Amino acid sequence: MATTTVGRTPTRERAAGKPGPGGRARSPYPYWFYLPAAVIYGLLFIIPTITAFYFSLTRWTIFDSQFIGLDNYVTFFREPALVSGLTHTLIYAAVTSAAKVVLGMLLAILLTSQIVGRGFLRSVVFFPVLVSTIGVGLTFTVLMNPEQGLINDALAVVGIDGPAWLTDPRYALLSVALVDVWKGVGLATVIYIAGIVSIPSEYFEAAKVDGAGAWDTFRRIILPLARPATVTVILLSLIGGLRSFDLIWAMTRGGPGFTSDVIASVIYKQYQAGFYGLSTAGNVVLFLVVTAIVFPLSRLLNRKEVDL
Amino acid sequence: MSAVPHRKPRPNYLLSAVAIGASLVVFVVPFVFILLTAIKDRRQAAEFDFSWPQQMQFVQNFIDVVQARDYLLIIAYINSTILTVASVAIMAVTSAMVAYVLQRRRSRWNGFVNFLVLSGLIIPPAVVPTIWVLQRLGLFRTMPGLILVEVAFGLAFCVLLFQAFIASIPRELDEAAVIDGAGPVRLFFRVIFPLLRPVIVTVVLVQSVFVYNDFVNPLYFLPGEQNATVQLTLYNFNSQFNTQYNLLFMDILLITIPPLIMFLAFNRQIVAGMTAGAVKG
Numbered sequence: 001m002a003t004t005t006v007g008r009t010p011t012r013e014r015a016a017g018k019p020g021p022g023g024r025a026r027s028p029y030p031y032w033f034y035l036p037a038a039v040i041y042g043l044l045f046i047i048p049t050i051t052a053f054y055f056s057l058t059r060w061t062i063f064d065s066q067f068i069g070l071d072n073y074v075t076f077f078r079e080p081a082l083v084s085g086l087t088h089t090l091i092y093a094a095v096t097s098a099a100k101v102v103l104g105m106l107l108a109i110l111l112t113s114q115i116v117g118r119g120f121l122r123s124v125v126f127f128p129v130l131v132s133t134i135g136v137g138l139t140f141t142v143l144m145n146p147e148q149g150l151i152n153d154a155l156a157v158v159g160i161d162g163p164a165w166l167t168d169p170r171y172a173l174l175s176v177a178l179v180d181v182w183k184g185v186g187l188a189t190v191i192y193i194a195g196i197v198s199i200p201s202e203y204f205e206a207a208k209v210d211g212a213g214a215w216d217t218f219r220r221i222i223l224p225l226a227r228p229a230t231v232t233v234i235l236l237s238l239i240g241g242l243r244s245f246d247l248i249w250a251m252t253r254g255g256p257g258f259t260s261d262v263i264a265s266v267i268y269k270q271y272q273a274g275f276y277g278l279s280t281a282g283n284v285v286l287f288l289v290v291t292a293i294v295f296p297l298s299r300l301l302n303r304k305e306v307d308l
Numbered sequence: 309m310s311a312v313p314h315r316k317p318r319p320n321y322l323l324s325a326v327a328i329g330a331s332l333v334v335f336v337v338p339f340v341f342i343l344l345t346a347i348k349d350r351r352q353a354a355e356f357d358f359s360w361p362q363q364m365q366f367v368q369n370f371i372d373v374v375q376a377r378d379y380l381l382i383i384a385y386i387n388s389t390i391l392t393v394a395s396v397a398i399m400a401v402t403s404a405m406v407a408y409v410l411q412r413r414r415s416r417w418n419g420f421v422n423f424l425v426l427s428g429l430i431i432p433p434a435v436v437p438t439i440w441v442l443q444r445l446g447l448f449r450t451m452p453g454l455i456l457v458e459v460a461f462g463l464a465f466c467v468l469l470f471q472a473f474i475a476s477i478p479r480e481l482d483e484a485a486v487i488d489g490a491g492p493v494r495l496f497f498r499v500i501f502p503l504l505r506p507v508i509v510t511v512v513l514v515q516s517v518f519v520y521n522d523f524v525n526p527l528y529f530l531p532g533e534q535n536a537t538v539q540l541t542l543y544n545f546n547s548q549f550n551t552q553y554n555l556l557f558m559d560i561l562l563i564t565i566p567p568l569i570m571f572l573a574f575n576r577q578i579v580a581g582m583t584a585g586a587v588k589g
Contacts, residue, residue, distance in 0.1 A: 026492070027413060027492075028412075028482055028485075028486050028491075028492050028495055029408065029409045029412045029413040029492065030409070030492045031409065031413075031417070033405040033406065033408065033409045033492070033496070034405070034406055034409060034421070036401075036402040036405065037402040037403060037405065037406045037463055037467075038406075040398075040402065040456055040459050040460050040463070041424070041428065041460050041463055043441055043445070043456075043460075044438055044441060044442075044456055044457055044459075044460035044461075045428060045433060045438075045460045045461065046424070047437070047441055048433065048434040048437035048438040048440070048441055049431060049433070049434050049437075051434075051437045051440070051441075052434035052436075052437045055436065055437055055440070060436070062436075062439065062440055062443060110323075110327060113320070113323075114318070114319045114320060115319055115320055115323055115324040115327060116319050116321065116324035116328075117324060117327075117328050120328070120331075121327055121328065121331050123571075123575060124331045124332075124335045124336060125331065125335060126575075126579065127335070127339075127568075127571055128335065129582070130517050130521075130567040130568075130570065130571050130578070131521075131564055131567055132521045132523075132538075132539055132542065132560075132563050132564065132567070133521060133523060134523050134539050134542045134543055135342075135542060135560040135563055135564055136338075138542065138546060138556065138560060139338055139341065139342055139557075139560060140338070142341075142345075142356050142553065143338060143341065143356075145356055148355060148356040148357075149356055150337075150341060150356065150357075150358050153357075153358075182334070182335075187582055190579050190582065190583050191582070191583045193583075194579075194583040239429070239430055242432070243432040245524055246523045246524060249523075250523075250543070250546075264432075267435060268435075268527075268528075271435060271436055271528070276436045279435065279436050280434065280435075280436045280437060283432070283434045283435060283436070283437075284434075286432050287431060287432060287434070290430060290431065290432055291430065291431065294430050295430065298430075
């Protein structure tokens with residue numbers, strides 16, 4: 001794909017330069033400026049993405065591949081441990097995105113209102129975004145320890161018997177999702193803050209004059225006018241959530257059992273086990289899931305932005 | 309930054325107190341916990357308590373972590389620095405070139421290039437086929453290979469940031485430079501590129517954080533003890549230090565310091581980069 005782009009560039013450039021007005025023979029914006037990026041992107045992103053479709057149909061040792069049809073996909077969808085990876089991925093992405101949208105918006109409204117220590121609060125909420133995911137994961141693994149962990153100690157103080165978090169098959173995935181939200185809500189918040197701040201203050205003043213309460217202001221002004229921010233937050237957290245790997249790997253490695261395995265961790269496990277074809281089939285499944293959800297959704301959510 | 313929707317005569321003190329209290333518990337306590345555990349002795353650290361260290365072992369733990377596995381952490385810091393600096397530099401220059409032509413020159417390629425950029429943001433990279441390509445190029449398990457991978461995966465985001473900014477630079481500037489006899493290369497690198505400084509700062513900061521914190525790509529494309537980046541040391545130490553939580557948390561603490569410094573120095577630019585597109589969509 002990239003090679004065709006590159007290969008046809010010179011002809012195209014001459015063709016574009018000739019009919020130009022005046023004596024300008026060459027465009028000041030030459031196509032070969034695409035070249036360095038196109039080579040890197042083409043070789044290491046586009047080619048792997050396309051060849052993945054072929055290699056997912058093979059038994060593969062990197063050096064040697066043998067075509068086996070859809071066997072890898074059959075394995076993938078027959079093996080309960082692998083299929084559950086797919087559902088966990090969807091649950092994880094949906095839960096984290098929904099939580100980030102709601103909490104991010106609430107925090108942003110709080111942090112654009114008249115409260116003391118706004119700068120401090122914004123910094124504190126945002127900082128986890130910049131911290132190593134693995135570091136956060138290991139820290140929370142300790143904090144979520146069922147017997148000794150700080151979280152259950154704190155819950156015990158107020159009389160709540162905390163769950164076993166990461167070691168309970170029912171809660172493991174949601175516990176990781178909770179930490180994901182803790183780490184990522186700051187990004188959603190600053191996106192919403194940027195969106196809310198860009199709403200002209202006349203709207204708020206007019207609403208006030210008309211006697212609108214806090215709820216009406218939220219419902220009729222902030223919610224519709226911060227829509228671009230909502231779109232950004234939903235898309236970003238869905239893309240991140242669907243391919244999420246590091247946090248899950250740092251905290252549970254897919255366990256207990258396979259109860260917190262997602263597609264990305266299945267891909268890694270199959271890769272480690274040497275099943276490259278199966279791993280790549282997992283990758284193709286992830287590709288299809290992401291594109292089937294995110295592309296239509298982004299079309300739907302921001303129709304105006306199609307021509308950038 | 310200062311436009312406030314809810315214009316109330318005075319701040320809501322009760323709400324402020326609740327908010328600050330909650331933020332301390334939810335967001336600050338985990339970091340204090342990291343710090344406290346990192347300076348405890350081995351026995352107390354294993355209790356996982358939020359308590360003051362009975363024995364301050366900051367220096368000892370620091371030395372132990374740095375010396376572990378033949379100074380692996382030092383090597384990892386060097387590796388991470390090389391990786392971050394090289395990939396971010398390449399990313400910034402090549403994506404600025406793409407964004408510049410893409411924004412300035414209307415052609416039938418634009419739709420296609422925009423599509424590729426969008427795809428780069430959305431599509432999850434295919435791991436093993438990337439290894440296959442790297443293997444073919446002789447770049448698998450090498451630092452240059454990993455650098456190029458980081459560049460490939462980061463390009464799309466950078467192009468978007470640059471594109472929006474370049475749209476705000478008047479074309480008259482290009483025309484003036486062309487009339488003065490500047491060729492495309494000089495026009496771009498001497499006239500346009502310096503004007504991109506604010507967005508270059510943003511791109512460099514945001515991508516540095518991403519690349520520095522990246523765990524997945526080094527895990528796949530640069531395996532091996534001696535090649536470890538700092539994120540991988542965390543992962544390796546986790547198994548080794550299973551009973552030495554003070555050292556594990558010292559490692560976490562040391563790894564958190566570079567982003568903390570970046571954050572304290574450039575909070576505004578980082579936030580600007582990460583929220584780009586929130587207003588426009």
